[in-house]
Structures are given as structure tokens and as C-alpha cells.
Amino acid sequence: MKLSLWTYEGPPHVGAIRVATGMRNMHMVLHAPQGDTYADLLFTMIERRNHRPPVTYTTFQARDLGADTAGLFKDACRAAYERHRPEALLVAASCTAELIQDDPGGLAASMGLPVPVIPLELPSYQRKENFGADEAFYQICKALAKPMPRTAQVSCNILGATALGFRHRDDVAEIRQILERMGIAVNVTAPLDAAPSDIARLGQAHFNVLLYPETGEQAARWLQRSFGQPCIGTVPLGVGATRRFVQEVATLAGAAPILDETRLRQPWWSASVDSTYLTGKRVFIFGDGTHAMAAARVARDEMGFDVVGLGCYNREQARPLRALAREFGLEALISDDYLEVEAAIADLAPELILGTQMERHIGKRLGIPCAVISAPVHVQDFPARYSPQMGIEGANVLFDTWVHPLVMGLEEHLLTMFREDFEFHDAAGPSHHGAKAQPAPSQPQTSQAQPSPAAAPQPAPAGAGDAGNIVWLSDAERELKKIPFFVRGKARRNTESFAQTRGLSEISVDTLYEAKAHYAR
Amino acid sequence: MTRGCLDTPVIKERGQHEVFCGLTSIIWLHRKMQDAFFLVVGSRTCAHLLQSAAGVMIFAEPRFGTAILEEKDLAGMADANAELDREVATLLQRRPDIRQLFLVGSCPSEVIKLDLARAAERLSAQFAPHVRVLNFSGSGIETTFTQGEDTCLASMVPALPASDAHQLLLVGALPDVVEDQARALLAQIGIETVHCLPAQRADATPSIGPNTKYALTQPFLGETHAALQRRGARWIAAPTPLGVEGTTLWLMAIADAFGISRAQVEAAIAAPRARAQAAVARVAETLQGKSAFFMPDSQMEPALARFLQRECGMEIVEIGTPYLHAELHRPELALLAAGPRLAEGQDVERQLDRVRAARPDITVCGLGLANPLEAEGLTTKWAIELVFTPVHLFEQAADLAGLFARPIRRKQILAPGAPKMEAAE
Numbered sequence: 001m002k003l004s005l006w007t008y009e010g011p012p013h014v015g016a017i018r019v020a021t022g023m024r025n026m027h028m029v030l031h032a033p034q035g036d037t038y039a040d041l042l043f044t045m046i047e048r049r050n051h052r053p054p055v056t057y058t059t060f061q062a063r064d065l066g067a068d069t070a071g072l073f074k075d076a077c078r079a080a081y082e083r084h085r086p087e088a089l090l091v092a093a094s095c096t097a098e099l100i101q102d103d104p105g106g107l108a109a110s111m112g113l114p115v116p117v118i119p120l121e122l123p124s125y126q127r128k129e130n131f132g133a134d135e136a137f138y139q140i141c142k143a144l145a146k147p148m149p150r151t152a153q154v155s156c157n158i159l160g161a162t163a164l165g166f167r168h169r170d171d172v173a174e175i176r177q178i179l180e181r182m183g184i185a186v187n188v189t190a191p192l193d194a195a196p197s198d199i200a201r202l203g204q205a206h207f208n209v210l211l212y213p214e215t216g217e218q219a220a221r222w223l224q225r226s227f228g229q230p231c232i233g234t235v236p237l238g239v240g241a242t243r244r245f246v247q248e249v250a251t252l253a254g255a256a257p258i259l260d261e262t263r264l265r266q267p268w269w270s271a272s273v274d275s276t277y278l279t280g281k282r283v284f285i286f287g288d289g290t291h292a293m294a295a296a297r298v299a300r301d302e303m304g305f306d307v308v309g310l311g312c313y314n315r316e317q318a319r320p321l322r323a324l325a326r327e328f329g330l331e332a333l334i335s336d337d338y339l340e341v342e343a344a345i346a347d348l349a350p351e352l353i354l355g356t357q358m359e360r361h362i363g364k365r366l367g368i369p370c371a372v373i374s375a376p377v378h379v380q381d382f383p384a385r386y387s388p389q390m391g392i393e394g395a396n397v398l399f400d401t402w403v404h405p406l407v408m409g410l411e412e413h414l415l416t417m418f419r420e421d422f423e424f425h426d427a428a429g430p431s432h433h434g435a436k437a438q439p440a441p442s443q444p445q446t447s448q449a450q451p452s453p454a455a456a457p458q459p460a461p462a463g464a465g466d467a468g469n470i471v472w473l474s475d476a477e478r479e480l481k482k483i484p485f486f487v488r489g490k491a492r493r494n495t496e497s498f499a500q501t502r503g504l505s506e507i508s509v510d511t512l513y514e515a516k517a518h519y520a521r
Numbered sequence: 522m523t524r525g526c527l528d529t530p531v532i533k534e535r536g537q538h539e540v541f542c543g544l545t546s547i548i549w550l551h552r553k554m555q556d557a558f559f560l561v562v563g564s565r566t567c568a569h570l571l572q573s574a575a576g577v578m579i580f581a582e583p584r585f586g587t588a589i590l591e592e593k594d595l596a597g598m599a600d601a602n603a604e605l606d607r608e609v610a611t612l613l614q615r616r617p618d619i620r621q622l623f624l625v626g627s628c629p630s631e632v633i634k635l636d637l638a639r640a641a642e643r644l645s646a647q648f649a650p651h652v653r654v655l656n657f658s659g660s661g662i663e664t665t666f667t668q669g670e671d672t673c674l675a676s677m678v679p680a681l682p683a684s685d686a687h688q689l690l691l692v693g694a695l696p697d698v699v700e701d702q703a704r705a706l707l708a709q710i711g712i713e714t715v716h717c718l719p720a721q722r723a724d725a726t727p728s729i730g731p732n733t734k735y736a737l738t739q740p741f742l743g744e745t746h747a748a749l750q751r752r753g754a755r756w757i758a759a760p761t762p763l764g765v766e767g768t769t770l771w772l773m774a775i776a777d778a779f780g781i782s783r784a785q786v787e788a789a790i791a792a793p794r795a796r797a798q799a800a801v802a803r804v805a806e807t808l809q810g811k812s813a814f815f816m817p818d819s820q821m822e823p824a825l826a827r828f829l830q831r832e833c834g835m836e837i838v839e840i841g842t843p844y845l846h847a848e849l850h851r852p853e854l855a856l857l858a859a860g861p862r863l864a865e866g867q868d869v870e871r872q873l874d875r876v877r878a879a880r881p882d883i884t885v886c887g888l889g890l891a892n893p894l895e896a897e898g899l900t901t902k903w904a905i906e907l908v909f910t911p912v913h914l915f916e917q918a919a920d921l922a923g924l925f926a927r928p929i930r931r932k933q934i935l936a937p938g939a940p941k942m943e944a945a946e
């Protein structure tokens with residue numbers, strides 16, 4: 001038993017629903033109680049889908065348990081087939097149905113439906129949403145993909161995109177353009193936008209492009225094993241990775257490494273003098289493994305940030321992420337406990353967080369700006385405009401979204417110069433964010449306002465690290481307040497660790513400036 | 522008195538339900554009871570449901586959480602009770618502000634027959650007197666959406682202290698602003714001692730006894746109603762205080778029960794009632810003559826339909842409700858003019874067929890169905906907003922009408938450039 005307040009991932013059947021919902025002419029029958037139909041709103045509200053997910057829930061009740069839940073399941077299968085006439089049917093059990101052991105797969109197979117029935121084993125008490133998506137897609141491929149001759153023209157499949165994926169729709173469009181520009185046809189995109197009949201012809205492609213290892217890795221491996229299709233492993237997030245991706249594709253396809261960079265603005269935006277202030281900004285990065293690792297490279301190599309924390313919530317990616325963290329000289333944070341992540345952020349007091357919607361809320365509470373780089377995300381992360389994360393336009397988008405929450409360079413100087421001016425007081429925040437974006441004095445959007453013990457107006461509480469027994473003299477405390485809020489956390493932290501290394505028990509104004517000189521870069 | 526919809530045959534359906542489970546009630550209950558913590562004993566699904574339904578609105582360290590069952594709990598490798606005790610101890614240590622702890626049963630905990638009642642007794646003994654531990658079911662196999670509030674309040678009733686005082690108890694989790702209005706109105710009428718269940722804090726817990734009369738503020742409190750009667754308290758039968766008429770009849774019924782004259786009530790409510798009538802009339806201009814279809818969600822559907830039909834001039838096509846409580850829904854059905862279909866339970870596919878055939882001007886439905894129906898050219902109102910928004914009593918009557926009028930007005934405003942989804946049919 002483990003107490004959870006907020007979770008990064010849903011249960012595995014939600015992952016399977018993401019696969020089914022991304023596809024066309026697929027239907028899923030889920031053996032589940034009525035409350036599990038909440039999953040529909042993830043798609044219709046958060047992603048604003050204009051169709052119900054193609055899922056029939058059996059919605060068994062307590063009174064059915066002693067009676068015939070298996071019969072209920074078969075009725076639901078039959079009715080779902082009759083009404084929706086899918087090309088294939090997925091069947092699975094939710095956490096509750098797993099306990100009553102009706103064997104949906106066996107039941108559905110015994111019914112003689114005229115379409116392929118694909119049973120899914122989703123261990124709800126061990127695994128989570130990404131596994132569910134990955135497993136569902138793999139089982140679909142295994143059941144439907146047939147050996148086929150390769151297409152005459154060089155072609156590939158784009159794998160891993162699902163419904164409710166973070167920018168999957170736009171990423172796929174962006175990468176498709178890049179591939180087509182190189183003269184490579186896209187055979188099938190799956191699961192997103194594929195019908196079961198498209199899955200059947202996956203084997204026609206010469207190779208695979210795996211954009212989202214979280215949700216497509218097992219399928220990609222299986223296709224490699226079964227059909228000898230090699231797989232491009234580089235995820236084209238950021239300029240460097242996109243160029244590497246193109247090289248890799250070119251080598252594999254025997255094509256020229258053509259990459260149209262006429263619309264690539266990110267490197268110049270990053271090099272231009274107004275971006276100097278980005279140098280060495282301390283960022284904390286957390287998300288799914290793939291996005292977190294890519295963000296770390298972009299942050300260091302393309303933005304000039306200083307990565308001070310790196311982690312992911314999906315254990316499946318723990319190994320490569322740990323290796324990368326070591327390369328950055330960091331200890332990776334592998335955790336799906338958001339309190340642990342919050343504590344790590346509070347302790348490090350970064351100047352920017354790159355995270356999920358959880359970290360966005362943590363950032364609000366701690367008064368630290370945050371840009372979202374990974375699922376889980378909320379409705380505001382599904383913009384109306386074209387906004388990929390991958391490829392050339394993706395690199396531009398990364399620059400814009402990461403820089404947006406920060407106080408801009410020139411503004412930073414003005415804030416320092418006029419810090420006594422009422423318009424530049426702490427709570428004014430970046431001028432492009434409207435009124436008082438930060439620091440958040442209390443929790444966001446509570447329906448009935450009330451104090452929370454956890455609402456801390458400033459990052460880096462005095463207890464951070466082992467500095468708890470170091471005392472700030474009142475002069476020094478006053479001087480610290482004169483430092484603009486967005487660097488104050490860092491100043492406090494640096495001063496405390498400076499004092500600690502010197503064995504000081506008190507911090508005076510002099511200590512503060514000695515520390516400043518010590519850390520000057 | 523006419524029989525209204527009392528003789529309307531009820532369509533009873535058994536197919537796919539598209540509703541929340543009772544766990545969802547925790548989202549408003551935990552805001553109402555400010556020193557209570559709701560610990561769901563369930564699965565990752567339960568945690569994800571709470572987060573998906575609540576995440577939009579609140580993101581503090583919430584006063585609810587899920588003790589997620591793991592493989593080892595199910596395989597008997599770990600003693601689930603010992604695990605639960607450990608999680609509760611950690612939780613209470615971290616949150617010394619918590620005075621009431623609810624262990625909330627889910628489908629998984631009920632299927633594996635984890636005895637939360639015994640766990641609550643055990644933990645109560647351990648943490649008394651600072652913390653009281655109770656348990657109720659919010660599972661999807663037992664409860665639908667608002668029934669979670671019902672089972673929660675019902676769990677509190679046996680623990681209420683006894684009292685012989687002549688007193689009024691209001692039952693149902695009202696937003697604080699509405700609760701204050703109710704107290705003020707009742708004081709005007711001449712009833713000064715008013716208690717509420719649930720109370721905001723544990724130390725304000727009401728007492729109960731044979732001289733307690735209670736009025737329900739929500740129509741979905743069937744189990745609580747039964748529990749209160751077992752404690753000897755007397756129910757004041759009345760419609761739900763929604764809309765001008767509902768509020769008036771509700772207050773009149775309470776006054777009757779306390780031997781207060783109608784004239785005294787009339788005098789006390791004249792001003793707020795007139796104000797509310799005028800405000801509702803303005804909003805109702807948008808609603809007059811329009812048709813409405815209720816998908817089942819909260820058991821508030823008959824009361825809402827009665828308000829829309831009798832005060833806003835709407836035609837009600839169908840009133841779907843998860844459960845039609847013979848006694849509690851009776852006052853509403855008696856008021857509703859015959860005409861609407863009544864449906865209990867659900868077969869969502871068939872019900873959607875009926876929606877498409879009727880093409881109502883507004884369909885009241887859950888979040889999973891709203892956008893898909895809008896894409897078919899229909900106008901919808903999310904049912905969940907009717908539970909989260911202050912809608913009771915005179916001062917909110919026009920707001921309630923506004924919740925239905927706004928989607929219709931929006932459709933009219935956007936009409937010229939609206940996506941022509943209908944053309945695709």
C-alpha cells in the first residue's frame with residue numbers, strides 16, 4: 001500500500017485507451033465499474049476530442065458480482081460489435097475486473113466475432129499508464145501485422161504517437177515533413193491515425209522511426225525482430241538531435257541528409273546578445289524519461305543553462321536517465337512521488353523548472369517559473385496553433401516556451417537598478433505576464449480560500465540543506481531582500497553554503513558579499 | 522393536488538452507465554469539512570479519477586489521497602490492515618490539523634473484502650480523542666457520483682451525540698455562502714437554532730434526537746435520511762430548495778414543522794423572493810419555450826427539471842437519473858407537469874439515440890459526453906458544474922438559470938461562424 005496524493009501516470013488501461021482512441025476503426029471493451037468511465041473526459045475535455053473514445057465499459061455493479069459478470073461482458077462485446085462494426089476489437093480488464101477474474105480475452109475469443117479480437121493483460125497493481133499503452137500497441141502489432149514485401153520507394157513507419165500525447169499530433173506532422181523532404185515515404189503512422197488495416201501493412205516499410213519510446217518501444221523491437229525493420233533511436237527533440245536524426249535516417253535509407261533549416265531560428269535567438277542573460281540559469285528538469293533527457297541536452301548545449309537537477313517518473317527509463325545524469329555530474333531523481341519532487345525542487349531553488357503539470361503547480365507554490373516539457377499535461381498544453389516539440393519548428397517552440405516564463409534580460413537589469421521603485425517591487429513579476437504572475441503568495445485557484453501549511457511564498461527555506469543552524473543577522477536579512485526575488489533564492493542558498501564551508505554560524509552583510517564574490521562567474 | 526409526473530411510467534435501463542462513482546463527492550466534501558481527510562483505499566484508477574475530476578480546480582496539498590493497493594497486498598504477502606495502519610499513522614503525523622479521517626471504500630477494496638469498518642474502529646481507538654475515524658463507500662459498484670456524499674453523511678449519523686433539544690438540522694454539504702444565507706433566512710422566520718450536517722469543523726458536529734427535525738438540502742441523501750430516522754429524528758418533507766418556488770416551499774415546510782405561521786414566512790421572504798423572481802425572469806427570457814434533456818448524473822435531475830419547467834418555461838424531454846428515490850423525489854415529481862419521460866439507470870448508447878432523435882435545445886450531461894454532442898451540433902451543459910456551483914436558495918436562483926442560459930446564448934453569439942457539424946450528417 002502506498003499513499004498517493006497526485007499521480008504522474010494513470011492505470012495501465014488508460015494507456016490502452018490512449019492507443020485505441022488514437023486509432024481509427026478500432027473498438028475496445030473494458031470490463032470495468034461505472035466510475036472508470038471518467039477516462040472519457042481526459043480525451044473529450046483535456047484534448048478537446050469531438051468524439052467519445054471508442055470504448056465500451058461493462059459497468060458491472062455490486063449486485064452483478066454474485067450473478068453473472070461474464071455474461072454481462074459478453075453482452076457488452078456483442079452490442080459493441082453490432083453498433084460500431086470495428087475492424088478489430090481490444091478487450092481488457094480494469095483494476096477491479098482483474099480481481100474478479102472473468103478472463104475477458106477467453107470470453108471474447110469464444111464468441112466467434114467476425115473480426116480479430118485482441119486480449120490485453122494489464123497488471124493494474126504493478127504497472128502504469130505508459131506500460132499499458134506500450135503493451136496495447138505491441139499486442140495490436142503482434143495480432144495484426146503480417147509479413148509483406150517492402151514498398152518500391154524507401155519508406156518508414158512513424159511509431160509511438162497516441163491520443164492524449166503531449167504534442168504528438170504536431171510532432172508527427174513535423175517529422176513527416178522532414179522525412180518526405182529526404183524522399184522517404186511514410187508508410188504508416190501508428191497508433192495515432194492508423195486503422196487495424198494499416199497495422200496489417202506495417203511490414204511494408206523499410207525501417208521504423210520511434211518518436212515515443214514510452215509508448216512504442218515493445219512494438220518497435222518486435223517489428224525489428226519479426227520483419228527485420230531497423231529502428232531510428234534518436235528522438236529529434238532540439239536542433240542537435242534533429243540533425244543527428246537526419247544523419248541516422250540518411251545512413252539507414254541510403255539517402256542524402258537533407259534538412260531544410262530556412263525556418264530554424266532557435267540557434268540565432270539563443271546566440272543573440274539579448275539572450276546572454278540565459279547563461280548559467282539554474283534549471284531543474286523532470287518529466288517522462290525521453291523528454292527529460294532531451295530537455296537536459298537542449299538546456300545545456302543549445303540554451304546555455306546550468307542543469308542542476310534531472311529526473312523522471314517512469315522507472316522504465318531509469319537506466320539511460322541515470323547514465324545521462326552522471327554525465328551531467330548529477331544524481332538522477334527517479335520517483336513518482338510528487339512530494340519528493342517538490343522537496344528536491346525546494347532544496348535546489350532553481351531559477352527555472354522544465355517539467356510536467358505537476359511541476360508547474362509546484363513552481364507556482366514556490367514562486368519559481370516553469371515551462372511544461374512532458375506529459376502529464378492539462379488542457380492549456382493542447383494549444384490551437386501548430387506547436388510541435390520535435391524537428392525544426394519544435395526547436396523554435398522549445399526556445400520560446402522555455403524563455404517565456406523568465407524575466408527578460410533587460411528587465412532583469414532594470415529590476416536591479418530600480419529595486420526600491422514601487423513598480424519594480426518583488427511581486428510585480430515579469431512585465432509580459434500581466435498582473436502579479438509570481439511569486440505566488442498562496443495556492444492557486446482554491447475554491448474556498450484557506451491557509452495551507454505548505455504554501456511557502458519563497459523558495460529555499462532556511463532549513464534547506466544543513467544550513468538550518470546558521471543565523472542571518474538582521475542587516476544581512478534586509479540586504480538580502482534588496483536582491484531581486486528571482487535570484488534571491490540562489491543568493492540565500494549560496495551564502496548559506498559559503499558560510500557553512502567557512503564554519504560561520506552567523507551571516508552578516510559582509511558574508512553576503514564575500515559569498516557573492518566567491519560565486520561570481 | 523395534481524399527480525404531476527407521479528404516474529409517469531419509469532424507463533428502467535441496464536446497459537453502459539456513463540457516470541462518476543461516489544469517490545467524486547470527496548472533491549467538494551473535503552472543501553466543506555476543513556479538518557477532515559479522505560483516505561481512499563483503492564487502486565491507481567481511483568487516484569487518477571480523483572485527480573482528473575479535481576485537478577482542474579485545486580492543486581494544493583489536498584485533504585484527500587489514495588492508499589494504492591499493490592500486488593503484495595492482494596497476494597496476501599503483506600497484511601493489508603497493517604499496511605493501512607502504517608499509512609494512516611504517517612499521514613496523521615504529517616497533518617496534525619486533521620481531526621476527522623474518513624476511510625473511503627472503493628471497488629477493489631470491496632471486492633477483496635477489506636473490512637474498513639473494523640479498520641475505522643481500530644484506528645479510532647488508537648487516535649482518539651484527537652482524531653475520529655469513520656468509513657464509507659465511494660465505490661463505483663455501490664455508488665454513483667453524489668451518492669458518495671450520501672454514504673459519507675450517513676456514516677457520520679450513528680456517531681452524532683444524542684440530544685433532546687427541539688432543533689432544526691439542515692442536511693447536505695452546502696457552500697458556506699449558501700449555508701449562511703439559509704441561517705439568515707431561517708432566523709428571519711424565527712428559527713434561531715440551526716445545525717448543519719456536515720459541519721465545517723469536527724467541534725461543531727451537531728447533536729441529534731427525537732426532537733430534532735431535519736430538512737434535506739439535496740435530493741440524493743437517501744441513506745442519510747434512513748440513518749437519521751433510525752436516530753429518531755423527523756424529516757420535513759419538501760422539494761429541494763432550488764429556484765424561487767423550491768426555496769419557498771422548502772422554507773414553508775420547515776416553518777410548518779415548527780408551528781410558525783405562513784404569514785410570518787411571507788413577511789420574512791417577501792423581499793428576497795421578489796428580487797429572485799425578477800432576476801430569474803430576466804434569465805428565463807433565453808430559456809422560454811426551449812427543450813431540455815437530462816442524462817443521469819447527480820439525482821438532482823428531477824428538481825432541476827422542475828425548476829426549468831415551472832420557473833423558466835422550458836419543455837423537458839427526458840429526465841434521466843441514476844436512481845429515483847420513491848420518498849425523496851416524490852415532492853418534485855408531484856410538482857412537475859406530466860410530459861417528460863422518466864428514466865432510471867442508463868444505457869448510454871440508447872439514451873444518446875434518444876437525444877439525437879429529440880435534438881433538444883440543451884442536453885445536461887457528463888464531461889465525457891459534452892464535447893462529442895456539441896460536435897454533433899447540440900448544445901450541452903456539464904452536469905458537474907451544477908454540483909460545484911452555489912445554486913440553492915433565492916439569491917442563487919438566477920445563477921442556476923444562468924448555468925443553462927449561458928450555453929444557449931453562446932451558441933447564438935457564435936452562430937454565424939459555428940462549425941457546420943450538422944452538414945456532415
Ligand code: SF4
Nearest residue numbers: 035542567627628661
Ligand atoms: S469506479 Fe471503482 S475502481 Fe473506478 S475509480 Fe471509482 S471506486 Fe475506483
